[in-house]
Each structure stands twice: as structure tokens, then as C-alpha cells.
Amino acid sequence: MTIGELLSIWVPIILVIIGLSFVFVDWPGWRWVETLIIGGGTGHTVILTIRNIDRTILTPIGKGSYILIPSIIFGLLMYLRFAPSRIRWLQRYGYAWIVGGGLGLVISTMIQGQILPAIQESATIIGSTSMDTLNNVITFIIFVTVLSYFIFTREHEGALGISARAGRIFLMIAFGLGFSSLMMTYFGVLLERILWIMTNLGF
Amino acid sequence: MAEAKKSDSIWVKIQSIPLIPIQLVFVLLIIFPLVAGISIPSVPSTPVREYYDFLMGLPEGSVVVFNSQMYGWNYGDCAPGCAATMNLILGAPNNLKLVVMFVSSDGPMFWETMKKDFGVTLPPNKVYGEDYVELGWYVGGETGFSTLLDDFRTIFPEDRFGTPVEELPILENVLTGNDFATIIASTSLSALVDYEVRQAYGRYNIPLLFAPAGMTVMSVIPYYPYAVKGYMTGLSGAAMLESIIKMPTLTSKMGTSFSFMTLEAFVLAILGIVGGYMQGKEEGN
Numbered sequence: 001m002t003i004g005e006l007l008s009i010w011v012p013i014i015l016v017i018i019g020l021s022f023v024f025v026d027w028p029g030w031r032w033v034e035t036l037i038i039g040g041g042t043g044h045t046v047i048l049t050i051r052n053i054d055r056t057i058l059t060p061i062g063k064g065s066y067i068l069i070p071s072i073i074f075g076l077l078m079y080l081r082f083a084p085s086r087i088r089w090l091q092r093y094g095y096a097w098i099v100g101g102g103l104g105l106v107i108s109t110m111i112q113g114q115i116l117p118a119i120q121e122s123a124t125i126i127g128s129t130s131m132d133t134l135n136n137v138i139t140f141i142i143f144v145t146v147l148s149y150f151i152f153t154r155e156h157e158g159a160l161g162i163s164a165r166a167g168r169i170f171l172m173i174a175f176g177l178g179f180s181s182l183m184m185t186y187f188g189v190l191l192e193r194i195l196w197i198m199t200n201l202g203f
Numbered sequence: 204m205a206e207a208k209k210s211d212s213i214w215v216k217i218q219s220i221p222l223i224p225i226q227l228v229f230v231l232l233i234i235f236p237l238v239a240g241i242s243i244p245s246v247p248s249t250p251v252r253e254y255y256d257f258l259m260g261l262p263e264g265s266v267v268v269f270n271s272q273m274y275g276w277n278y279g280d281c282a283p284g285c286a287a288t289m290n291l292i293l294g295a296p297n298n299l300k301l302v303v304m305f306v307s308s309d310g311p312m313f314w315e316t317m318k319k320d321f322g323v324t325l326p327p328n329k330v331y332g333e334d335y336v337e338l339g340w341y342v343g344g345e346t347g348f349s350t351l352l353d354d355f356r357t358i359f360p361e362d363r364f365g366t367p368v369e370e371l372p373i374l375e376n377v378l379t380g381n382d383f384a385t386i387i388a389s390t391s392l393s394a395l396v397d398y399e400v401r402q403a404y405g406r407y408n409i410p411l412l413f414a415p416a417g418m419t420v421m422s423v424i425p426y427y428p429y430a431v432k433g434y435m436t437g438l439s440g441a442a443m444l445e446s447i448i449k450m451p452t453l454t455s456k457m458g459t460s461f462s463f464m465t466l467e468a469f470v471l472a473i474l475g476i477v478g479g480y481m482q483g484k485e486e487g488n
Contacts, residue, residue, distance in 0.1 A: 023226060041275075041309070048308035052342060105349055106401065113405020114397070117429050177421065181436070184417025185280045185391060187464045188438040191457055192279025194233050196320070203238060 009200050016193055142170045214481035217474055225471065232467050236459045243459045247443040254412055254433030254440075255291070255447050257385070263297050265384030266377055270348075270399070272306040272390035273313050277416045281389045283441035283454035284414035285314070286321035288387060291448050293326055293335065299384075300333075300373050304351075304359070305340035306395060311363055321452050332362075332371045339363040345398035352380035352402055380407035385432070391416035396423055404430040414440065439465075 015033055022030045061068050078094035080087055122143045127133040148160055149167030156164040211219075235241070247255075258267070269288065273281040292301045305311055314337065317323065329335055338359045341347040351358040355377055361367050368374045376382055386403050388395060388411070396419065403409040410432045413423045417437040427434060435444050442458025445451055 024223060037275075045308050048340075052308070052340075056342070102346060105346060106398075109349075109401040109405040113401040113430070114426075118425065121429055174421070181420050182418040183468060184437055184439070184465075185277065185419075187461060187468070188280030188283075188417065188457075189276070189278065191233055191438070191460055191464065192282065194230065195237060195453070195457060195460075198234065198237060 013197055013200055016197060020190075020193070142167075146170050212481070212485060214478045214485065217478040218482055229464065229467060232463045233460045236463055237456060241459055242455065243462050245439070245442045245446050245455075245458055245462075247447050248440075250427065250433050251435045251440050251443040252433075252447070253428070254414075254435050255444060257410070257412060257432045258291060258295065258299065259297065261297055261299060261384050264300060265297070266300045266302060266373070266382060267292055268383050268386045269301060269303045270306065270386055270388040270390075270395075271303060271310050271314060272388065272392050272395055273317065274307055274309050275313065277391035278313055278316070280416040280418075280437040281391065281414070282313070282317040282321065283438045283457060284435055284444070285317050285389050286323050286452060287435075287441040287444040287448070287450075287454055288389075288414055289318075289323050290450050290452070291444065293329055294448070294450070298334075301335045302338065302373065302377070303336065304338040306344075306390070306392070308340050310340050311337065321454065332366070333373055336371055336373050337363050344394070345402065348398060349402045349406075352407055355379060355382075380409055383407075383409055385410050385412055387412040387414060389414040389416075391419050393419055393422035396426070400426050400430050 015036070018029045018033045019037075021027070057068055057072060061072075074094045074097045076094075077090050080091040080094075083091075122139060125133065125136050125140060127136050145163045145167035147167070148163040149171065151160065151164070154160060236243075261267070269285075269292075271281075271285060273285055289301070292299045303314065305314065325331060325335060339362070341351055341358050343350070347358060355374075356368055359368060362371060380403060383403075386399060386409055388399055390396065390413070396413065396415070399411055404411055404426075411426070411430055413431055413434040415423050415434065415436060417439075420434065420436045423431055423434050435441060438454070438457055438461050441454045442461070445455050445458075
């Protein structure tokens with residue numbers, strides 16, 4: 001094995017171990033690895049972004065697609081937040097373009113793709129099988145009780161109190177499930193790294 | 204963490220166990236099945252089975268788009284799903300075509316790493332450009348995604364190696380979202396799930412499949428089964444898919460370790476909840 005091959009195995013292994021050491025202690029080695037990752041990642045992204053601007057904007061403009069010029073102007077306007085206050089206000093046009101366009105795109109499709117089908121699904125009780133129907137009934141009960149928890153214009157007493165309490169329990173179950181699924185990702189990431197170290201060590 | 208006294212009950216002592224031994228046991232539990240070669244069979248869940256069935260039920264030669272948001276942070280949880288899906292699609296009897304694209308600039312780099320780590324290769328009867336293609340990454344998030352559904356070639360005039368799309372037979376008839384049989388996304392980003400549902404399902408009625416990281420599955424479930432036809436969650440879902448397609452790779456090994464880890468976490472969580480409750484009861488709270 002050459003020195004280059006040895007280094008290509010051992011340097012990443014040491015970096016991963018230093019990275020994992022944060023679980024036990026916060027020390028300068030860990031902070032150095034953190035900075036290395038952020039610096040390396042930023043450098044990589046900057047280079048690829050420049051290449052991408054060249055590929056999707058500058059090269060097409062060079063070939064005659066002048067319709068792309070306004071997009072460059074609006075993009076550059078956003079950098080005016082670093083300019084003197086006299087012309088800083090111009091940055092808002094760049095942001096307005098992005099926020100306005102994004103909102104227009106999202107709101108029109110949200111109703112069609114998310115809100116209406118979700119209401120339809122929640123309000124459907126009779127399913128194709130008895131298990132489906134039971135599932136739908138449970139979903140509907142959870143939907144109503146959780147919704148009732150967020151009614152703040154009336155005191156949570158009587159039927160509303162019982163419903164809101166049930167809604168709170170369902171919310172807690174959902175948050176618990178959310179947290180456990182987050183842990184699954186952490187487990188997966190940790191497992192892959194340990195396996196990677198073992199593989200490189202020849203196990 | 205407060206030191207437990209000798210006179211304290213077992214519940215108080217449990218709450219005072221130092222973290223480092225627990226973490227070391229955790230690591231040993233990961234390594235043990237890998238070294239000992241223990242394998243626990245995984246039983247596919249309904250959404251994973253539906254994920255498989257949906258792909259197998261597509262018409263001959265359908266174009267399947269794989270949208271990968273796999274990067275350094277979620278690699279361990281997303282890569283097994285990407286590898287299992289790639290093996291499934293490239294070996295599918297209905298001759299599916301796979302178009303891969305990326306959400307972020309580091310996507311192609313991690314895709315290469317995934318193929319190397321999990322030993323995913325193009326089968327001998329498949330040709331790059333005809334059955335499989337890797338496009339680059341699209342910019343603009345939801346806006347970029349929406350644009351590629353309207354006009355695929357505006358966002359991807361070439362593949363990631365610089366070959367113009369006109370020279371790639373797989374993309375010959377791919378112009379808009381109407382030409383995709385389905386879109387599969389591997390992601391840990393909830394926003395991506397939402398915008399795929401809005402743009403691909405909402406506007407083009409494209410059925411969706413997801414191979415999300417564990418942390419994102421809660422964002423996928425609300426759209427199942429009307430927009431999302433099936434999903435496989437992280438590493439465990441990938442191990443289930445491998446058990447269906449009977450192509451065990453590194454993922455199946457990892458799945459066993461994952462089961463051991465989950466079991467220990469479950470036992471610790473129960474001990475913590477019961478211990479906390481009993482301790483509170485003893486203290487009169």
C-alpha cells in the first residue's frame with residue numbers, strides 16, 4: 001500500500017473519530033473538524049454555483065438569449081444591501097421578485113394539491129373495507145379533537161374540554177413519533193459511519 | 204446529573220447512570236451483529252410493499268424520475284434507500300428507465316459515493332443514456348422544480364457529464380411532467396415533500412413515491428395514499444425493500460445493527476419514562 005492510499009484511509013477515519021468525539025467532550029480538535037467541514041463545503045458550493053451561473057445564464061446570453069439579462073439584474077440588486085443607504089432600498093426589488101413569484105407559485109398550487117385533497121381524505125368515512133372505515137373514523141376523530149384544542153375563543157370546559165384534552169394527547173403522540181423518527185435518522189447516520197470505519201479497517 | 208445516594212430507590216439510581224457507559228454499549232451493539240454476522244430477517248411494511256408494487260405495476264418502458272436530496276448530513280439514512288431503489292428499477296422486468304436528478308450541488312458527489320459504497324452498478328443489459336441517465340442539480344427549489352415540470356430541457360439542457368439531452372435516447376420523448384410515470388424522492392427535507400406534492404401532484408397529477416430519511420416520514424404520511432402511493436423510511440425501509448427484491452447488500456447488514464440500536468433505545472426510553480414517573484411519585488410530585 002502506498003503512502004497516498006494509507007493517508008486516504010487514515011485521514012478520513014481520524015477526522016470521523018474526532019467528529020464523533022463531540023458526544024463525549026467539546027475540545028479544539030472537534031472545533032477544527034467542524035470548521036474544516038464548513039469551509040470545505042462552502043468552497044465546493046461557491047465553485048459549483050459559479051459554474052452553474054455560467055452554464056445556465058452567461059453561456060445562453062452569449063448565444064443570444066437576451067431575455068435572461070433581467071434575471072441577472074434582479075440577482076445583482078440583492079447585493080445592494082451592502083451598499084450605502086442612499087441606494088440600499090433597491091435591494092427590495094430583487095427580494096420582491098423572488099418572494100412574489102414564490103408566493104404566487106405556492107398559493108395557487110397549495111389549494112389544488114394539498115388543502116382540498118387533505119380535507120377530502122379527512123372527511124371520507126366509508127372505506128372500501130371495514131378496516132379502512134375504522135381507520136377513517138379514527139382519523140376523523142383525531143382531526144376533530146386536535147382542531148378543537150386550538151379553539152381559544154371559548155373556555156375548554158364540558159364537551160369542548162374533553163375533546164381538547166383528547167386532542168392534546170393525540171398531539172403529544174404525534175410529537176413523540178416525530179422525535180423518534182428524528183432519532184432513526186441519527187441512528188442511520190451513526191451506523192453508516194461506524195460501518196465505514198470498520199470496512200476501511202478491514203473488518 | 205445528580206449523584207445517587209445509597210439510600211435512594213432503584214428508580215433514582217437508574218436516572219443517575221452516567222451517559223458514557225450507555226453510549227459505549229450503544230456502539231458495541233452496533234458493531235456486534237456486523238462482526239458476528241448475525242442477520243435478523245425484516246418483514247416489509249405495507250407502504251414498502253406498495254412502493255414495490257407500484258413500480259412493478261408501471262407500463263413497460265416507463266420513465267421514472269429519481270430526485271435525490273442525499274448529502275453529507277443524511278447520507279447514512281438515505282443512501283441505502285437510493286441503492287435499493289436503483290437495484291430494483293434497473294433490474295425490473297418491465298424495463299423501467301431511470302432519470303436521476305439532484306436537489307443540491309453536492310448531490311452528484313454523494314450519488315457516486317453511494318454507488319461505490321453499496322456496490323451499485325449498471326446491469327450488463329442496460330446502457331447509460333438509453334436506460335439510465337444522471338442529470339445535474341436544479342437550482343431554485345420549488346421554482347426550479349416547477350419549471351422543469353413545465354419544460355424539462357430549460358433546466359437540463361445536458362446531463363451532468365455535458366452530453367446534450369438531444370443525444371440521450373432515454374430523454375427523447377421527455378419534455379414535460381406529463382412524460383414522467385412517477386417521481387421518487389429521497390430526502391430529509393420536509394419542504395421538498397410539500398413542493399413535490401404541490402407542483403407534481405397538484406398540477407400534473409403525477410403519482411409520487413418517497414424514500415425519506417426517518418426524520419421526514421412524518422411529512423410524507425399526510426399525503427399517503429392519495430398523492431404518495433408508497434414510501435420506505437430510511438435505512439429500515441431500504442432493508443425491507445431488499446428483502447422483497449431478494450438482493451441483500453450492505454443495507455441488510457446495516458438493518459440488523461439498526462434493529463439492535465432501536466431495541467436498546469426503546470429499552471432506555473421505557474426505563475427513562477417509568478423511572479422518571481416513579482421518581483416523581485416517590486418525591487410526591
